[in-house]
Amino acid sequence: MRYAIPLVVLVALIGLFIFGLQSDPRLVPSPLIGKAAPAFDLPTLDGQPQRMSQADLQGAPVLVNFFASWCAGCQEEHPYLMQLSRNSQVKLVGIDYKDAEADLRPWLTRKGNPYGQILTDLEGRAGIDWGVYGVPETFVLDAKGTILYKQVGPMTPEVWEHEIQPLLKATS
Amino acid sequence: MPFDANTPSSPPGRGPGFALHMHLRNAKNWIPACAGMTKRLGAALLLLTIFTANAEVETVHPPIPLTEQQEALYKGLLPELRCLVCQNESLAESQASLAADLRYEVRGLVAKGQDEAQIKKYLTDRYGDFVLYKPPFEQRTALLWAGPGLLVLLGLIMLVAYTRRTRGVPTAPPKNDEAALKKILDDAP
Numbered sequence: 596m597r598y599a600i601p602l603v604v605l606v607a608l609i610g611l612f613i614f615g616l617q618s619d620p621r622l623v624p625s626p627l628i629g630k631a632a633p634a635f636d637l638p639t640l641d642g643q644p645q646r647m648s649q650a651d652l653q654g655a656p657v658l659v660n661f662f663a664s665w666c667a668g669c670q671e672e673h674p675y676l677m678q679l680s681r682n683s684q685v686k687l688v689g690i691d692y693k694d695a696e697a698d699l700r701p702w703l704t705r706k707g708n709p710y711g712q713i714l715t716d717l718e719g720r721a722g723i724d725w726g727v728y729g730v731p732e733t734f735v736l737d738a739k740g741t742i743l744y745k746q747v748g749p750m751t752p753e754v755w756e757h758e759i760q761p762l763l764k765a766t767s
Numbered sequence: 768m769p770f771d772a773n774t775p776s777s778p779p780g781r782g783p784g785f786a787l788h789m790h791l792r793n794a795k796n797w798i799p800a801c802a803g804m805t806k807r808l809g810a811a812l813l814l815l816t817i818f819t820a821n822a823e824v825e826t827v828h829p830p831i832p833l834t835e836q837q838e839a840l841y842k843g844l845l846p847e848l849r850c851l852v853c854q855n856e857s858l859a860e861s862q863a864s865l866a867a868d869l870r871y872e873v874r875g876l877v878a879k880g881q882d883e884a885q886i887k888k889y890l891t892d893r894y895g896d897f898v899l900y901k902p903p904f905e906q907r908t909a910l911l912w913a914g915p916g917l918l919v920l921l922g923l924i925m926l927v928a929y930t931r932r933t934r935g936v937p938t939a940p941p942k943n944d945e946a947a948l949k950k951i952l953d954d955a956p
Contacts, residue, residue: 620854663821723893
């Protein structure tokens with residue numbers, strides 16, 4: 596009986612530590628969830644149209660994927676983005692983050708282009724406005740341009756099926 | 768920076784440390800690693816053999832002149848802001864390229880005449896309270912702020928309870944084995 600309290604404290608601490616170990620300390624929750632997509636005005640890679648802004652993201656759900664040809668996580672998620680671009684109901688917009696066009700073009704040719712539209716954010720200013728602190732990061736926008744979800748790190752089938760699809764279903 | 772000389776893929780005009788930066792970035796899945804000196808050396812040793820063609824384009828930031836007062840505000844603000852990439856470093860210390868970009872943003876806002884609160888709002892609107900080393904007191908952070916005080920209070924309560932319980936209770940004198948003592952005394956010469 597005299598061990599009851601220390602035992603309870605021990606179990607509580609173990610629980611706390613397990614909880615702590617499972618959460619990612621580097622994950623920064625985005626304050627943009629539930630808000631309208633930040634304003635931007637960026638050149639497109641193919642020049643048609645020459646520039647795009649946040650208004651051009653409205654009309655249908657969109658995945659806005661900040662990526663770069665120099666980023667390893669982007670290579671990791673690339674095959675899955677290709678798969679998504681083939682068979683999903685959402686549009687993919689890539690924002691090429693602090694990347695040289697001369698590096699990006701061969702990267703796309705070699706690996707394939709999953710994006711409906713690619714915007715270039717050479718200086719990372721749009722990245723700052725979107726609260727991007729690494730690549731890849733993917734934002735899910737509904738048809739009105741409201742941010743529903745942010746994925747930090749590579750997109751995976753699990754995240755798509757368990758987090759994003761239910762959100763898209765709920766809004767459509 | 769001795770390792771840069773050995774790294775063949777450093778593009779011209781992008782400054783020293785660039786190639787290492789690039790290797791560090793590519794080595795991790797997602798978050799570009801901090802560019803602290805020890806980490807740089809360690810990572811350089813580890814990654815000397817890894818070759819990647821592409822590299823992040825480091826933004827060149829032109830200098831922004833500030834008045835003396837503005838400079839003081841800028842210098843005072845930076846240590847209170849947390850680098851998102853190297854989360855144990857402030858914006859003042861971090862060598863991550865995002866930190867350089869954010870320093871430039873902050874400097875620009877200071878030059879535009881914004882005050883501390885406006886600049887902090889600019890950053891928390893984008894990155895959340897995470898960028899502040901001192902988060903605001905609100906419901907979500909109540910435990911964080913009040914926690915240490917609560918723990919001290921709990922300790923005091925336990926201490927008082929313990930001393931009350933034991934105070935005034937006479938401690939029994941140690942029980943001596945009289946027979947054994949007597950035997951020792953008797954045996955003594």
